[in-house]
Amino acid sequence: MNRYQQLAQQLKEQIKSQTWRAGEKIPSIRAASQSFSVSPATVLQAYQLLESEGWLNARPQSGYFVTAILERGNEAESEDPPALPKFNDTLFDFLQSNSRASVALGSAFPDPSLFPIATLNRHLASAGRKMSAQSVVSNMPPGNEDLRRLIAQRYLKQGVDVSHQDIVITSGALEALNLSLQVVTKPGDYVAIETPTFYGALQAVERLGLKPIEIPVDPKQGLNIQVLEEAFQKHDIKAFWLMANFHNPTGSTLSDEKKQAVVQLASQYKVKLIEDDVYSELHFGNDKPKPLKAWDHKEDVLLCGSLSKALCPGYRIGWVVNRLFNEPIQKQQLISTLSGSAPIQQGVAHFLTHESFDNHLRKLRKELEVRQEYVVSLLKRLLAERVAIHVPSGGYFIWIELPKHIDTQSLFNVTLEQGVTFGFGGLFGDNKLHGNFIRLNTSFKPSSELDRALKLIASKIME
Structure with a gap:
């Protein structure tokens, strides 16, 4: 396909999606030439092609305008787009369903009513009034x-020895995790991932062309250290993406002894640990669980954190902590997303300086624990001994094991028809292993709607 044909196809897709609507004038030949970095002759050929097919109409001395649908001819059959893995389609549909559900127990986000959004917005406005033009530059990476x-x-x-110079601010934890994976691997490398695991890890590994080695996680015992060492011995693994605290979806937390063992194994086999530690602030006990980074003396751990789960969902504030890979992460960020939002960074810093984050966290943890207890208590009454409910000591997910014969994806499709979602096991790994599990978000305030949703799920399990 020639360049003018590519440009014509690009413009056609924009018209189809109504970026350009019927009757609107599209950019002039000169403007389009500059925008698309092509010659004016190439733009003219593209516009003339679209005019011949009925998509554009040339008006003397005025330019090119989008035609009405009825004026367009029949398109030639286009080639089918490349087929993406079915898992991507399933995950996309699942994520979309949560945005439409009346009770989204499958959501990965906590109940937004738990957070001081109005106070945060005031600090954002206050910080914005004080921002200088130079601050946009000063908020670039790191x-x-x-x-x-x-x-x-x-x-x-907490006793974790880090410097602010080791930290790169990112647009949420997922960017932090993806950047970390990119700087320590190349396509074709082996990487270890947990199973079950956060579906974002599965997507990142797939997208970067990496070869996954699965390490089982038990809801009670956590990561299987023996299998991990065997994997390190057998394969030239470059990185291990894991959650040591309040693992998503199982809720397990590794003991300090296991955390230390994981770091030692990584050092021994020259594996970089990409630590997803977004839930550790949501502990129900007195002490915040330490990250793997606390035992890291060789910069083998790239610690990824976020405020999205503890303070400001939607603000997209995440970070990576690692001295050795600090500069490569900054470079990778600059050529991908450039940087996080300068006003948001400054506004959150203003909040953390002038408000008590710890007071907020104490209230948040207490409320999350109360809400978790409510959901677990109701489910136990509804399901008796029918299921095994794995209840973590922090976060806002519970992992529920159903009888082996129940396919939770099919169950999900049934409850979705009545506006209720949950995370079905196949999203988090092999459906043969996890297809009878569900992940439930317990952060929502007790209500008649919540009761209805839980009773609906329970009734379908009991059928």
Whole structure:
């Protein structure tokens, strides 16, 4: 396909999606030439092709305008787009369903009513009024210095030796995790992932062309250290993406002994650990569980955190902590997303400076624990001994094991018809292993709607 044909196809797709609507003028030949970095002759050929097919209409001295649908001729049959793996389609449909559900127990996000959004917005406005033009530059990678210092101080208070100069601010934890994976691997490398695991890890490994080696996670015992070492011995594994605290979806947390063992094995076999630690602030006990980074003395751990689960969902504030890979992560960020939002970074830093984050966290943890107890208690009454409910000591997910014969994806399709979602096991790994499990979000306030949703799920399990 020639360049003018490619440009014509691109413009056609924009018209189909109504980026350009009937009657609207599209960019002039000169403007399009500059925008698409092609010659004016190429743009003219593309426009003339679209005009011949009825998509555009040339008006003397005025330019090219989008025609009405009825004026367009029949398109030639186009080639089918490349087939994406079915898992991507399933995940996309699942994520979309949560945005439409009346009770989204499958959502990965906590109940937004738990967070001080109005107060955050005031700090965002206050910080914005004080922003200078230079602040846009100063918030480029590695990110806002005040925010990085405040994050580093929280780790230091926990006994984790990091500097703000080790931290890169990202657009949420998922970007932090993806950037980390990109800088320590190349396509074709072996990487270890947990099973079951957060579906974002599965997508990242697939997208980057990496070869996954699965390490089983038990809801009670956590990561299988023996299988992990055997995998390290057998394969030239470059990275291991894992959650040591309040694992998603099982809820398990590794003991300090196991965390230390994982770090030691990684050092021994020269494997980089990409630690997804987004739930550790949501512990129900007195002490925050330490990240793997606390035992890391060789910069083998790339610690990824976020405020999305503990303070400000939707603000997309995440970070990576690692001294050795700090600069490569910044470079990778600059050529992908450029940087996080400067006003958001400054606004969150302003909040953390002038408000008590710890007071907020104490209230949040208490409320999450109460809501978890409510959901678990109701499900136990409804399901008796029919299922095994794995209840973590933090976070806002529970992992439920159903009888082997129940296919939770089919169950999901049934409850979705009545506006209720949950995370079915096949999203988190091999459906043969996890197809009879579900993940439930327990962060929502008790209500008649919540009761209805839980009773609906329970009734379908009992059928």
